[in-house]
Amino acid sequence: MAANKHNGFTNLGIGIGLRVPHYQHILTKKPTCDWFEIISENYMVDGGRPLEVLDQILKQYKVIQHGVSMYFGSVTKQDPMHVKRLKELVKRTKTPFVSDHLCWGSVDGTYTHDLLPMPYTFEAARKTARRIREVRDYLEVPICVENVSSYAEYHQSELTEWEFLREVVELADCGILLDVNNIYVSSQNHGFDPYDYLNGIPAERVGQMHIAGHSKFEKYILDTHDHPVLDPVWKMYAHAIKLCGPTSTLLEWDAHIPSFEEVHREAMKAKKFLASVSAPVKVERKHDAA
Amino acid sequence: MMRRESKTLNTKSTKPPPAQRTTKSGEPVRMNLEQTQRLVASLVMRRLTADDEMQRSWVDGRPTAEIAEAVIAPNDRLSSFERIEIYNKQYWFRLRDCFGDDFPGVRAVLGDRKFDAMTEAYLNACPSRSFTLRNLGQFLVGFLETHPELTAPWSELALDMAKFEWAQVQAFDGPGYAPLSAGDLAKISAKGAKARLHLQPYVQLLELRYPLDDFLLALKKKNAAMRGEASNAMEEDEERPKLKGVRRPLRKRVLLAVHRFENSLYYKRLEQEAFDTLVALRDGATLEGALAGAIGKSQAAVRRNRDWLAVIQEWFDIWTRLGWFYSPAAAGQRSKRR
Numbered sequence: 012m013a014a015n016k017h018n019g020f021t022n023l024g025i026g027i028g029l030r031v032p033h034y035q036h037i038l039t040k041k042p043t044c045d046w047f048e049i050i051s052e053n054y055m056v057d058g059g060r061p062l063e064v065l066d067q068i069l070k071q072y073k074v075i076q077h078g079v080s081m082y083f084g085s086v087t088k089q090d091p092m093h094v095k096r097l098k099e100l101v102k103r104t105k106t107p108f109v110s111d112h113l114c115w116g117s118v119d120g121t122y123t124h125d126l127l128p129m130p131y132t133f134e135a136a137r138k139t140a141r142r143i144r145e146v147r148d149y150l151e152v153p154i155c156v157e158n159v160s161s162y163a164e165y166h167q168s169e170l171t172e173w174e175f176l177r178e179v180v181e182l183a184d185c186g187i188l189l190d191v192n193n194i195y196v197s198s199q200n201h202g203f204d205p206y207d208y209l210n211g212i213p214a215e216r217v218g219q220m221h222i223a224g225h226s227k228f229e230k231y232i233l234d235t236h237d238h239p240v241l242d243p244v245w246k247m248y249a250h251a252i253k254l255c256g257p258t259s260t261l262l263e264w265d266a267h268i269p270s271f272e273e274v275h276r277e278a279m280k281a282k283k284f285l286a287s288v289s290a291p292v293k294v295e296r297k298h299d300a301a
Numbered sequence: 302m303m304r305r306e307s308k309t310l311n312t313k314s315t316k317p318p319p320a321q322r323t324t325k326s327g328e329p330v331r332m333n334l335e336q337t338q339r340l341v342a343s344l345v346m347r348r349l350t351a352d353d354e355m356q357r358s359w360v361d362g363r364p365t366a367e368i369a370e371a372v373i374a375p376n377d378r379l380s381s382f383e384r385i386e387i388y389n390k391q392y393w394f395r396l397r398d399c400f401g402d403d404f405p406g407v408r409a410v411l412g413d414r415k416f417d418a419m420t421e422a423y424l425n426a427c428p429s430r431s432f433t434l435r436n437l438g439q440f441l442v443g444f445l446e447t448h449p450e451l452t453a454p455w456s457e458l459a460l461d462m463a464k465f466e467w468a469q470v471q472a473f474d475g476p477g478y479a480p481l482s483a484g485d486l487a488k489i490s491a492k493g494a495k496a497r498l499h500l501q502p503y504v505q506l507l508e509l510r511y512p513l514d515d516f517l518l519a520l521k522k523k524n525a526a527m528r529g530e531a532s533n534a535m536e537e538d539e540e541r542p543k544l545k546g547v548r549r550p551l552r553k554r555v556l557l558a559v560h561r562f563e564n565s566l567y568y569k570r571l572e573q574e575a576f577d578t579l580v581a582l583r584d585g586a587t588l589e590g591a592l593a594g595a596i597g598k599s600q601a602a603v604r605r606n607r608d609w610l611a612v613i614q615e616w617f618d619i620w621t622r623l624g625w626f627y628s629p630a631a632a633g634q635r636s637k638r639r
Contacts, residue, residue: 052432052434057474059561063564118338125392130337164384166372231379231387
C-alpha cells in the first residue's frame, strides 16, 4: 500500500530535509541517506548556487519536492508563474510526486507566507479539490497534500479536520502527506483525539509521512521543527505505520539545525517502526493507546 | 535594478472587509470561503502594537476581539482573539526575520529601532506579492525613495545600501547563461561596428554615493549574517543577535559591479569609463558605440593620454574571465558554471 499511485509507486525509506547548513557536509562527505526532501520554493530560481547544489545532489541522491506556498485552499486566483516555475523544477528533479499543504495563505496575490487552516466546509473541500486537480493536470505528476498544524478553528466548520482531509483527497483523487507531528500539535491545540484522526483517514492514499519536533507553551503547542521527535509522536507514528504499511518518512528539522549526523540519527529512529510492519494491518477504528 | 512604478498596495488587504457577526434578527451571518479568507488575511496581516501584540481596536473602532469572534472559535484555553493573534504575530515575526536577513547592511546603517520601524512601514505598504520570500524586498528601493523620513538622517546611505543589498539578491540567483570564451569574444568583435556583447543578467551595475562594498565586508567580518530559507516551521519569538557595529562610511562615490563567480557573490569596483561601457552594453549598444560613448565623454585630462587600447583590452580580458558576457543564441541553455 505504501507505494501507490499517489507517490509515483515509490517507497524510498527515510529521508531528511535538504538544508543550507548541511550543504558542505553532504557534497564533500556524501553521507548515506535514502532521500532528500527539498523545499521547492528555495530552488525555483533562475540560477546560481541553489541550482548548482541541487544538481550535484541529484547526481547522488533521490530528491522529493515539497512546497510551502501553493495554497491549494486559497480561493482567489493563483499566480500562473508559480506553477510554471514549479513544473520547470519538477522536470529538473524528476520527483515522482510533489507535495504541498492543505491550507490557504494568499488573497488576491498578496502572500502571508503562512499555512493558514481551512474552514472545514464542503464548499472549501470542493474548491480546494478543484485546484489540486488543476495543478496536478498541469504538472503531470501526482500530488500529495499535507495536513497542517493549526492554532485556530472556524465557527463555520461542518466537518472534523480528518473528515475534511478525506473529502478533499477523494474529490481530488490525490494522496496524503501525513504529518504525524502536525496531528499531535493540532490535537493538543483543539482537544481532539489524535488516534481518531489517524483512524479516520483513507490510509491507502498516504504517500509519505512527516515527523518533527514541537515546542510546548502554556496554552498551546507550536510546530517549531527545532527539537527531536517527542514520544507521543513516535507512538502515533507507530500506529500510522501499522495503518498504512511501510511508508517513505521524512524528519523535518528547520530551526536550530544540528549537524547532519544528528539529524540523520534522529530520522533513523523511524527505521525500527518501518521494519516492524511489512504490510498495513486492519486496525479497529477505536485505538487502544490513548 | 528591479523597479515598479505601479502601486503594489493591495487595497483589499489594507481596507479590511467589514466583519458582521449577526444579522438584524440576531442570526449569525454565514460568510463564504472568499469572505472568510479576506477577513482572516486582514487580521493576520494587521500591524502589531509597539509591544508586538495584536491591536485591540479594529479599523472601524470596534474591538478586534469582536471581529475575531465572528470567524474564529475559542477553546477552553484561548479566546478567538488570542488564537488569531498567534498567526498575526507569526506573520510579522517571519517576515521581519526574512527581511532582516536580506538587508543586514540597511539594519546596520539605521540601527535596530529605526530599521524595525522602517521594516514595518515597508511591509505594511508593500506586502509580499510573490510566492517566494526571496522577493520580499523587491520594492524596497522605490519605497525608500518616496519615504526618506523613515531613514533620516541616513536617507541617502540607507537608500544606497538597499540598492546594494537588493542587487546581491539578484546577483546570487538571477539568470545566467553559458559565458563567452576569449575566442568567442574575438569572433564577435571582428564583426566591426555592428558587434554587440550581452551582459549576464545577474551582473548588477551600481553607482553609489558611499563605499558600501568596504562597509559591508567589514560588517560581515564582524557578524555572521546568513540568507534565510523558506520552511513551513513556525518561529519562536527570539531576540535577534545584535549586529556588532562598524562606523558608518563617509561619502565617497563608487561604481560597482555586483556579480557571482563560481556561484559565490563578489563586488568589483569599476572606473568610470569601464562602468559606462558596461552600462551601454547592458542597455543594448553596439561594442563600438559603447566604447565611443564611454571613452569619448571621459573628462579627466589626465586620461586623454592613456593607452586606451591596452586599457580596454585588459577590461575585456578580465570581464571575459569572469564570464560576464553570453551569447543570446545560447541563452536557452542555463549555465551550470556561473
